[in-house]
Amino acid sequence: MFYVPQSAIPGLSRTALGVCAFCALVNRNPTYRRVFYDPFAEQLFRNGSTEGPEVLDQATDWETVLKFADDRSVARRLVASVLWRKTFMQNRALTAIKNGARQIVVLGAGLDTLGLRLSNSHSHIPVFEVDRPETIEAKRSLVSSNFGVPPNVRYTAVDFSRETTLDKLQSLGYDHELGTVFIAEVSLEYVAPPEVADVYTMVRSNGSNETRFLTTYASTAAASQAQKEVDSIGNAVAGVGEPFRFNISPTEVSAYASEQGFSVLEHIFGRRGTEKYLSELGLGPETMDFPMDSLGASSFSLVQLRPT
16 A cells, blocks of 8 residues: 555644655755755654654665655656656746746645745745645644744635635735745645635736746546556545545646646657656656656646746
């Protein structure tokens, strides 16, 4: 069964812990670490998961990380995928800020540390992090006790099925007239399609020329050589009570974005797109610890959108 960590805090998302674990483990690879380093993930995983101390104390170098992945049915490329996911979100967000955006909203923030990572270099940019009540409160507790919450990072709990995200954001000082970077990194996949459409409506209503929507799409029903792996992940997250609910394949991205009132500025998926993006980061096929051919079957997309 695909590995999903146990939570040490009631209500903390186990899939969020899984991504946090991958970020902490990628820190063990010297080459990867030069491209993406998360100085907060290890402590969050260590204290947020009952397995955190044991996993991290055993995975002391990259060889033991690979053994960990192989022993727990985790494809090596999935561990490494935080490289292109996290760098894409951070780099595109910083570009948008350089071009006039003045705030960041992270939807389904989980244990993502973007706000913490930018707190020193961009302390003037407010970062609003949104997630369901149990997860956001667990995150607030973990960050407070381990690092302290930076003044520009603000947490808000939203139940997408019952509450209006915009109202909750505005109560914390979010300005809907300002250019904003909205980020939904493997988070809307867990939300039912009608609520996903509501999120797109909210983002589109911002309307600023500087506003960007950085998001992901994952087709868990993709027919490909990765079907067995995709099914394993889907079954695992469903088994811990966090099933995928929203699926868009790479071939459907453009049409879906257009239906929601967005234009696609960038779409990275599959072997060709991911390999090109990795080369821009200074990572070639020889530096990756999995066959690059396996990316050809990937149904996972990184997308930058702009409201039309």
